[in-house]
Amino acid sequence: MHLDPLVLSRLQFAWVVAFHILLPAFTVGLASYIAVLEGMHFVTKKEIYFRISVFWTKIFAISFGMGVVSGIVMPFQFGTNWSRYADATANILSPLLGYEGLTAFFLEASFLGVLLFGRHLVPRWAHFVAALMVALGTLLSTFWILSANSWMQTPAGFKMVDGRFFPTDWLAIIFNPSFPYRFSHNVTGFYITTGFVVIAVGAYLIRQKKFTEEGRVMFSMTFWLLSVLVPLQIVLGDMHGLNTFKYQPAKLAAIEAHWSPERRAPLTLFAIPDQKDETNHDVIEVPLLGSIILTHDLNGEVPGLKQFPADQRAPVAIPFFSFRIMVGLGFLMLGVIMLSWWLRLRHRLFEAHWFLRLCQWFAPIGFITVIAGWVTTEVGRQPWTVYGLLRTANSVSPSLTGFDVILSLIGYMLVYIIIFPVGIILMARVVRKGPLEAAKREPIEGGQPRAPVITPPEYNPHGH
Amino acid sequence: MVIDFVPLWTLILGAAVFFYVLLDGFDLGVGILYGFAPDRASRSLIMNSISPVWDGNETWLILGSVGLFAAFPLAFAIIIPAVYFPILIMLLALIFRGVAFEFHFRDAPHVTVWDRAFSIGSGVATFAQGIVLGAFIQGFNVAGRKFIGSSFDCFTPFSLFTGLALVFGYGLLGAGWLILKTEGELQKRSRQQGRICFIGVVIAVGIVSLWTPLMDHDIARRWFSLPNIFYLTPVPIITLLLAFFEWRSLNNQSEVAPFIWAIGLFLMSYLGIAISLFPMIVPHHFTLWEAASAPETQAFLIVGTLFLLPIILMYSAWSYWVFRGKVQSDVGYH
16 A cells, blocks of 8 residues: 555644644633633622633633643644745744744743632732733634634735745735634634533533522523624624635635536535536535625626646535535524524523533534534645645655654554543533532642632632 | 844744753653652652643743744754654653643542653653754754655664663753752652762763764864864863762752752753754754744744743743742642
């Protein structure tokens, strides 16, 4: 069997980044949620927000730690497997990654410690500020990483000399054409991902009947938030699509498995794309809807893959299906949100057991959607690492053999297959113990300085 | 006029790498010694001694690797693929070790598994870093702007030896840290372990100091030609003095000195490597200036670095200050 270092390196990158992205997808939203809870506690002085905040802070600590260890792997990937990419793009991308590293380090060094163990060492407002700063830090990290990622999709502000990129305009590089859309679409997606986890945990707590009050606050509050965010996300997704249409037509054509350019194009709901014969099989489509959605115009022309040379097309089936998974799950989320409106109107939001159970099942939906979206945008960019300018095939380290990469891929697979489930089990344990237990006496842990947490005088869990 | 940022970036990156070696060095060393602790009580004391600081220490690795990518990308693009497997092994070991550290406290039924993962992970990560160091000193097979050798080139007798040497080196730092942070039996045992590691370090540094100039004419000329030999003689003399102080402090009652002199020994070894290789960042092929990124790139990143790095340093120092003094077994853990 022939082992291709290029294919294997791509698999390896997909593997390590797919696992890594799960953690920011969760922690970015959770950090903001904790900041909101701290703010509510600070303003209303109600203890319930405090208990919920402590509970989620414990879970945040575990996932943040896992995010850090799986994040250390990432910058090394550029060197070990993608050294020619590194050599070509370093002048542009390295400061963006550098600022991400500095921001993350700065956040971890200064405010995470206060958030995790400083509750009784600093005044309330300072703790609230720390929570805000941690949330801001996660957003800044996302900002820089997505700026770098967007630049690879829609490069701007550079000149090329001898096959290498040199910066000419930093603002144009950072705020490249797809960045504002990708950033808002991602952050909203991360918030929604966290939201569905919080809802699932809330539903679990209500059904357990032990921490009903906490469960209800989580459940109700988050449904209000998602009532805004999920529809907003659909609008943002549409805008992001228009941006792709403008700057990456070949990618858009691949996502839609659209072979020939046409006006009044149909929307393909399902098909089996055939890359070789440049056609689709078993097609289910809605007339005219393609042009309406993609161009917002009944007569709008949708690009086709045949407009681009065969060696400049993405592997159509992958972005085609992953995009449909993402959109399908998005509308499924909207369905759940609408159910919550209906139940709320009938005052049965916390009583309908089938709905609580359903919400528990929906806990991982955001993660799956994020991964599907990520696959769409990254595979859709192929065969380029820097869209239209640097081929993936010319990015891989020249010294690697297939044997080298299969060894490393197996290594990453084994370690992640052990580590991630154990992490999830440990977080599930925190959930099972419930908020009361979490707030009671245990020190707040994480990869951080620990100090005993003293039970606040105003809070007595046993009521005596 | 364009300012030359290369000297400044050399200093920053050099400092970042040294901080990493020193800080994660001692906690990796503590991890290695952890495997030799006889009972549960001393094991939890040992772990508590590094728990507040270890992940901050490890973050320097990210700053170091991103810093190399940003300031000297050509070196990054040549060196990192050349040490493909040592980097892989180091990363996997560090992940395992880090996670073992966290899970150790939450997963009581499997505590021995995580204990073992923590200690073996620390040792393996150290050994892999030592191989990277040895391979770096030996140099790589380069054509144009690419590494063209095999991914297995980096495993040589020399690099395996530097791997072993670093295990003793980090062990010495770790023992110094434990002498500083513990008392009684545990401290006594750490002194004994420190002495063993010290002997290993002395032998290893001696052999590397002879092996390197024998292997590499440029390095031999750097040290032994006139007039360099006069300027550079203080380096081995100071190292020998430090070694003498280290040995003496390991054998008397001082609690701070073993750690301090061990840092001194590391600093001198680091300086020795820098003197041997300067101004090359890819030995025999590219100087710091040739491997540097565009001046605009270096300028753009230096702004934020000069602002954030001092704050990060101050915070790090402060967190060490907060957790100063002897470690207690009952604080924080359960």
